[in-house]
Amino acid sequence: MDMALLFLFPLLGLLAWNIESRIERVNRKVSRLERKIDLILDQLGLQEENPELARIADLARTGQKIKAIKAYREFTGEGLAEAKNAVERLATRA
Structure with a gap:
């Protein structure tokens, strides 16, 4: 055994x-x-129609990128680098 x-x-x-x-x-x-x-x-x-992504984009556009990255990570489960890149893309969209 x-x-x-x-x-x-x-x-x-x-x-x-x-x-x-x-x-x-x-x-x-x-x-x-x-x-x-x-x-x-x-x-x-x-643009992907999703209220949570819209909220995250609003956070990013108003200069609250850290909160936006944290919210994006919680929403998607992505890593830090991916979330940062996604939030930057969301911030630049009109």
């Missing part, structure tokens, strides 16, 4: 690491796709 545990724990660790790395890769791909969609919407002059 003890010998089985010696092999089981490292195997579970490798499995968890593999799953985590795959999730990180998928998250990066989704973030890239979201950025591309944002660029396409900007190019077409369209």
Whole structure:
């Protein structure tokens, strides 16, 4: 029984690491796709209709970028860098 545990724990660790790395890769791909969609919407002059994003954009336009970044991160689950870039894009939209 003890010998089985010696092999089981490292195997579970490798499995968890593999799953985590795959999730990180998928998250990066989704973030890239979201950025591309944002660029396409900007190019077409369209805006995503979402009251929460409108509130975040208002915060950014009124100089409350830190609050806007925090709200964006809570709303989307994005990381700090992605949220900062998104808030800057929202602030420049008319």
